[in-house]
Amino acid sequence: MRSFRSTLTLWYTVALAAAVLAFGLTVTVLQRRASEAAQQERLGRLTGRVANLLATRAIDGRGAIVDKTFGPTLRVDVLDQVAVTPGFVLVVGPTALALFGSPEVKHLPQSAQDTLRARIAGVRADRETFTIKLDASDYRFVADRVRHAGPDIFAVTVGEEALDPQVALERLGTSLLIVVPIILVFAVLVGWLLANRALRPVGRMIDELEAITDGRSLHRRFPAGGGPDPDELGRLANALNSLLARLETSFAAMRRFVADASHELKTPLTVMRAGVERALTDEKTSPDALVPLEETLVGVRHMTELVESLLTLARVDEGRMELHTVPVDLGDLLAEALETAQILGEQAGVAVTLETLSEPVVVDADRGRIRQLVMNLVTNAVKYTPAAGQVWLSLTTTNEAATITVRDTGIGIAPGDVGRVFDRFWRADLARSRTGERPGIGLGLSISKWIAEAHGGSIGVTSRPGRGTTFTVTLPRRGARPGQWVNLPVSTGSGHEKPGPVA
Numbered sequence: 001m002r003s004f005r006s007t008l009t010l011w012y013t014v015a016l017a018a019a020v021l022a023f024g025l026t027v028t029v030l031q032r033r034a035s036e037a038a039q040q041e042r043l044g045r046l047t048g049r050v051a052n053l054l055a056t057r058a059i060d061g062r063g064a065i066v067d068k069t070f071g072p073t074l075r076v077d078v079l080d081q082v083a084v085t086p087g088f089v090l091v092v093g094p095t096a097l098a099l100f101g102s103p104e105v106k107h108l109p110q111s112a113q114d115t116l117r118a119r120i121a122g123v124r125a126d127r128e129t130f131t132i133k134l135d136a137s138d139y140r141f142v143a144d145r146v147r148h149a150g151p152d153i154f155a156v157t158v159g160e161e162a163l164d165p166q167v168a169l170e171r172l173g174t175s176l177l178i179v180v181p182i183i184l185v186f187a188v189l190v191g192w193l194l195a196n197r198a199l200r201p202v203g204r205m206i207d208e209l210e211a212i213t214d215g216r217s218l219h220r221r222f223p224a225g226g227g228p229d230p231d232e233l234g235r236l237a238n239a240l241n242s243l244l245a246r247l248e249t250s251f252a253a254m255r256r257f258v259a260d261a262s263h264e265l266k267t268p269l270t271v272m273r274a275g276v277e278r279a280l281t282d283e284k285t286s287p288d289a290l291v292p293l294e295e296t297l298v299g300v301r302h303m304t305e306l307v308e309s310l311l312t313l314a315r316v317d318e319g320r321m322e323l324h325t326v327p328v329d330l331g332d333l334l335a336e337a338l339e340t341a342q343i344l345g346e347q348a349g350v351a352v353t354l355e356t357l358s359e360p361v362v363v364d365a366d367r368g369r370i371r372q373l374v375m376n377l378v379t380n381a382v383k384y385t386p387a388a389g390q391v392w393l394s395l396t397t398t399n400e401a402a403t404i405t406v407r408d409t410g411i412g413i414a415p416g417d418v419g420r421v422f423d424r425f426w427r428a429d430l431a432r433s434r435t436g437e438r439p440g441i442g443l444g445l446s447i448s449k450w451i452a453e454a455h456g457g458s459i460g461v462t463s464r465p466g467r468g469t470t471f472t473v474t475l476p477r478r479g480a481r482p483g484q485w486v487n488l489p490v491s492t493g494s495g496h497e498k499p500g501p502v503a
Helices: 004-060 076-083 110-121 165-211 232-281 287-318 330-348 367-383 415-420 444-454
Strands: 088-092 098-101 127-134 137-145 155-161 326-329 351-357 362-365 390-397 401-408 458-464 468-476 485-487 489-491 497-499
Touching (some): 004 127, 076 088, 076 098, 088 110, 098 110, 110 137, 110 155, 165 232, 232 287, 326 367, 330 351, 330 367, 330 390, 362 367, 367 390, 367 468, 444 468
Antiparallel strands (some): 137 155, 401 468, 458 468, 489 497
8 A cells, every 4th residue: 555654755765866866967077077177277288388398499599499401390309308298299380380299199190180280270379279089089189379489380289088978977877876776775764764753643643533433532632732833743733633622512512402302302203193193093083184194193103213213323422322231042033023024024025034043143232222223124125125026134153253144135226325325314215205115214224333333243235236235244252153044934925925945
């Protein structure tokens, strides 16, 4: 799973690697420029020394430093002093005639020598620096005009092969191959430690938020940011604390309202129900009034069920709902529930089957609440199963748990709605009226979920549209072993019985 800590470490490593690369490139460029400047300075010193030597010897020899006996060339004693200068040394006359050339110059092809003489002959300033390509290589030269060595000498130049930038890049690459892996390993370790230390308070906040699972956990608070000027995490903690305080106040007010309203409505609803039932049994009641009275009674019963469910959930939210746990045989409980389920099935034309075990399956539970859970699931299964459909109840066990399964061949639940079935007031057939073909209030499954979890168990659902739905309730048990299936009679919805399926 991708985490912010890993992302932060990755970006820190990438940033450091980019910084190292930029640093290496910068150092390489600066070093190359420094080397070029040093080379130019060195060539300038050599060129100046040769020019000063020619000027000095011309003054001492009164200008006769060119020997024209065997062609124009420097005098032997002057030539010996110039020849000790390292590099490509060339002395030319006014017509670009070479008066002296070092062995390095003489080893160049004739075309390269001509190019070099022509370039020197074009020197106009006292000193010029230039780079030319000779013999497929770049050479850097510094040329000086010689103005005090007589009319036979025009300029002198000293040069050497220019620095190759490719060599500098290769050296940089070699250095980076050695240094960068070490730096990256160090960056990953340091980045992970820094990110872990920086995000540790955030991790504690996440743990606190995850611990707030419902309205009863809103009293939890984060350590407040210290001082009058807290850092970003302190400000975040203070903002979350303010938010939790407002939520706690809102939830408390909502729970009080629901509990008070539900409690206050119970008495008038009971009075209304008693009055309607008395009117229905009164011989003096007009036959024309019986139908509206029956409809009113249905509405009152529906309202009573809603108030009871809301009151139950309100007490659950406030933590005032207690369980009276006793040893309960789930097999007997399901057999009792089957009777009511078969009555519901007969009215809807749905067959109801129970598959239980031959031996007792005892759990510590609140018998009334477990029966309420089972009846909620069975009622839903019958309600959403078309006529001629089937509903199966089954009980299985392991050494640690007992599992109650309610499966039907009903309309099913859309994949996107499966995760919402336990939400309060949510119903699968939202397009239908709550008082229509499938009346309900959408609180039964929410209460069922609380009952299962309050007993240390769980409830789950799987469904396929048009293929039916399966609810699975798991409750903890001790010391039980799976037994053999026992077939109980099945209601077909028509008053006839037939054997149930064998698991």
